[in-house]
Amino acid sequence: MTTTAADVRGCDTSDMLTIHALFRRAFVDAPVLVRGVKDGDLSRTRTVLGHVREVAGALHHHHESEDLLLWDTLEKRAPACALHVGRMRGQHATMATLLAAMEEALPEWERTADASARDAVADALDAVRDALLRHLGDEEDAILPTAATVMSPREWGALHARGMAAVPKSRLFLQLGWIxxxxxxxxxxxxxxxxxxxxxxxxxRMIGRRQFARHRALVYGTAS
Known part of the structure; x- marks a missing residue:
């Protein structure tokens, strides 16, 4: 059986830094966007809620992909990394709990656009942000260098492929714009x-850039 270059161990993991930058930006901005919604503004509430749900769903799927495709491989091929992988699993579990708490706070704000409900969502997002920033830094320091050594390009590419498969076609240009x-x-x-x-x-250039610009202006409240 012939081994191709895609199956030789050793891969470029730098694309994960771009994804991490995307999540950092999204979750640093999210509580600010929420707190910027005026009490009683139901239309703006629903716009911001839609964005929050989308980025939270993307983060959940991203972590699920790592849980399925990354941790077991690293533990088997780099036993010295097992402690780091255990920490990553624990951080993912914490993130899942925090995201669930945030999700539980959304319906009340969506229904009422009330300031107290808004602040509960923002506070929950603060907790998500803080845990996420710690996690992303830990993963970049302790996981990506090992993955670059023990995983093949094909195995690493499966993470990207699974992530892209979860993006609806109607949202692809929006995802590209955020990236x-x-x-x-x-x-x-x-x-x-x-x-x-x-x-x-x-x-x-012909369609997507303008589509994203309109969407971004709507999310950030700068649409005229």
């Missing part, structure tokens, strides 16, 4: 050339 926001401006053209085929880049 590009955390890519340094001078690197965006290169990032697009590396990660998108030419037809998709054309569609982004």
């Amino acid at each position: 590009l926001e955390v890519v340094p401006p001078e690197e965006r053209s290169g990032w697009l050339a590396t990660n998108l085929p030419a037809p998709a880049r054309v569609l982004w």
